[in-house]
Amino acid sequence: MHEDANDHEALLEALIDGSLPDERGRFGPFGGQYVPETLMTAVNRLSEGVRDVLPSAAFQQRLEAELKSWVGRPTALTAAPRLGERWGADVWFKREDLAHTGAHKINNGIGQALLAQALGAKRVVAETGAGQHGVAAAAACARLGLPCVVYMGEVDVERQAPNVDRMRRLGASVISVTSGDRTLRSAIDEAIRDWVSDPEGTYYLIGSAIGPHPYPLLVRELQAVIGREARAQMLEKGGKLPDAVFACVGGGSNAIGIFHAFLADRDVALFGIEAGGCGSALGQHSATIAAGRPGVLHGNYSMLLYDDDGQIQETHSVSAGLDYPGVGPEHSLLKLVGRVDYETASDAEALAALDECCEAEGILPALESAHALAGAKRWADKNPGRRILIGMSGRGDKDMPILSRFPRSEAGVDVAA
Numbered sequence: 001m002h003e004d005a006n007d008h009e010a011l012l013e014a015l016i017d018g019s020l021p022d023e024r025g026r027f028g029p030f031g032g033q034y035v036p037e038t039l040m041t042a043v044n045r046l047s048e049g050v051r052d053v054l055p056s057a058a059f060q061q062r063l064e065a066e067l068k069s070w071v072g073r074p075t076a077l078t079a080a081p082r083l084g085e086r087w088g089a090d091v092w093f094k095r096e097d098l099a100h101t102g103a104h105k106i107n108n109g110i111g112q113a114l115l116a117q118a119l120g121a122k123r124v125v126a127e128t129g130a131g132q133h134g135v136a137a138a139a140a141c142a143r144l145g146l147p148c149v150v151y152m153g154e155v156d157v158e159r160q161a162p163n164v165d166r167m168r169r170l171g172a173s174v175i176s177v178t179s180g181d182r183t184l185r186s187a188i189d190e191a192i193r194d195w196v197s198d199p200e201g202t203y204y205l206i207g208s209a210i211g212p213h214p215y216p217l218l219v220r221e222l223q224a225v226i227g228r229e230a231r232a233q234m235l236e237k238g239g240k241l242p243d244a245v246f247a248c249v250g251g252g253s254n255a256i257g258i259f260h261a262f263l264a265d266r267d268v269a270l271f272g273i274e275a276g277g278c279g280s281a282l283g284q285h286s287a288t289i290a291a292g293r294p295g296v297l298h299g300n301y302s303m304l305l306y307d308d309d310g311q312i313q314e315t316h317s318v319s320a321g322l323d324y325p326g327v328g329p330e331h332s333l334l335k336l337v338g339r340v341d342y343e344t345a346s347d348a349e350a351l352a353a354l355d356e357c358c359e360a361e362g363i364l365p366a367l368e369s370a371h372a373l374a375g376a377k378r379w380a381d382k383n384p385g386r387r388i389l390i391g392m393s394g395r396g397d398k399d400m401p402i403l404s405r406f407p408r409s410e411a412g413v414d415v416a417a
């Protein structure tokens, strides 16, 4: 027990000082490169790019310029006093909903598109589930003049039609995937297959902090701008750091992005909120860390939802962006070493938190982000008077078709007689 604690502390220190992931792409026991031999050339090329190009001054300057003038960074840090009064807390939002295309995904989209260009790629392939990453990838590729192909499961093409149109308007070709489960998981399989067939000319632009090494590291580095900004803004605007930070966790990119700058601040509690869906049985939620077991999916070893026969489970969440059976390996390590607590919020809790945020602050959050709000509210109840930072990963305009199926919860009472 005592030895375990020492090991865990050493792993956390290594993560903080940048010596993890190691050269095999391991975050402690998690991560790695579980890819076929045919993909190793492509993965190694990318690793070199992440090691040599990404940190270079020239690349960082280009990235910063695009983040500032095209994405709209830095995004605001907004105090939420009316929500804070209701919750008995000092509440702040980090506003990724204000970023171009409406969510944090664009930080990763433009960053990887720039890397693709720097590595000499002639075309980009991406996968998308709900379409948010596909839109970010399509926009970034249009910005840089790179042809973009987005793989999307047939089921998602049907239920996310407006985003399919958006991607096509932005110049991307959208390919409907009819194999496998015809959702995000099969779309990732197809994108990887495309990449294998042309590892020199094609760049695979992955949408979250998942996949084989170096993707979890690359995506975290591109999203870490969220936490760097938020930490500085909290100190500048509020004079001190938050007591707790909350973010929703799908694949884990916005959460790792906001957490990373706070890992060394041991007094700052970190909470990842997964989708509790409509029940605790397999298939009713996407609470990968809370309810999963370790396994391999999409090239890395991490927590995963699968049944006793080893079959990956279908997941459910009212928010399409959290609907993924895996999670990034860095989160699995943060859970193992106890630096981040992972909890769940149900569909109903997220919907209620969304309404409360709309009414109290005039901000319509994405259904994904509403899970972070619900988790924060629950914590505020038990810990009165604390300062809370919430990662507002995206805006909820995209969710209007889903929201129209749910009546406003009682938080939203019509004022006019």
Ligand SMILES: *Cc1c(COP(=O)(O)O)cnc(C)c1O
Residues within 6 Å of the ligand: 103, 104, 105, 132, 133, 207, 208, 209, 248, 249, 250, 251, 252, 253, 254, 255, 321, 322, 366, 368, 369, 393, 394, 395
């Ligand atoms: C895609 C998405 C998420 C979930 O993805 P992560 O990689 O876990 O961040 C969360 N919020 C919004 C608004 C999204 O679009």
